Amino acid sequence: MEFNVFFAELSWWLLIVILYSRPLADIFQKKFFIYIVCKRKILGILCGLSALLHVLIFLTASGHLADFLLDSSFWSPNSFFGWGSLALVAMLFPFLTSNRFSQKFLKGKWKNFQRLAYVAFIFTGIHLSMLKGSWLVGFLPVLIWAGLWFWAEKRSDGEIDRKCST
Numbered sequence: 001m002e003f004n005v006f007f008a009e010l011s012w013w014l015l016i017v018i019l020y021s022r023p024l025a026d027i028f029q030k031k032f033f034i035y036i037v038c039k040r041k042i043l044g045i046l047c048g049l050s051a052l053l054h055v056l057i058f059l060t061a062s063g064h065l066a067d068f069l070l071d072s073s074f075w076s077p078n079s080f081f082g083w084g085s086l087a088l089v090a091m092l093f094p095f096l097t098s099n100r101f102s103q104k105f106l107k108g109k110w111k112n113f114q115r116l117a118y119v120a121f122i123f124t125g126i127h128l129s130m131l132k133g134s135w136l137v138g139f140l141p142v143l144i145w146a147g148l149w150f151w152a153e154k155r156s157d158g159e160i161d162r163k164c165s166t
C-alpha cells in the first residue's frame, strides 16, 4: 500500500471512530464507547494529521504541491479531487481547535467548530464514492451514522459531555 493511501485510510477510519462513538455511547452506555468519546480530541488531531499527510504526500509525488490551491481541477465538484479538497478545508477547523486551549478560548462557539467534522465526513464520503465508482463505499458509513444519531437523539441527556468536560 502506498503511503498516501495508508494515511487516507487511517484518516477515514479515525473519522468513523470519532463520529460513531458519541451516538453509540448514548445508545449503549458502554464504558468502551464513553472512553472513545473522551479521547476524541487526540483522535481528531491524529485524523487531521493523517488527512494532511495523505494530501501532502500525494501532491508532492504527483508534482502538484505548488499549484494545488490555484489549479481549478482540484476544486471542481465534478471530480473526486474537489470533494477531497472541500473535506480538507472543513476538517482544518475542527483539527486546529481540537485542544483544551481552543475550547477555553472559543467557549460556546467551540462545538460549532467541532461540528464541521460532520461536514468533512460527508464530503470525504463523496470523495470516496466518486473515486471508487460506488455510492455504497462512502455513503453507507454516512447513512448508518445518520441513523445512529437519530436513534441516539432520544436517549442523550448530555451526561457523557459532562463526563468528558474535565
Ligand code: HEM
Pocket: 002, 005, 008, 009, 011, 012, 051, 054, 055, 058, 074, 081, 083, 084, 085, 086, 087, 088, 091, 120, 124, 127, 128, 131
Ligand atoms: C479530509 C481530506 C481527505 C480524506 C479524509 C481523504 C480520504 C481518502 C480515502 C479514504 C481514499 C481511498 C484510499 C483507498 O484507495 O483505499 C482517498 C483516495 C485518494 N485521495 Fe483523498 N482524502 C482527502 C482529501 C484529498 C485531497 C485534498 C486530495 C487531492 C488534492 C486527495 C487525493 C486522493 C487521491 C489521488 C486518492 C487515490 C489514491 C490512490 O488510490 O492511489 N484526497 N482519499
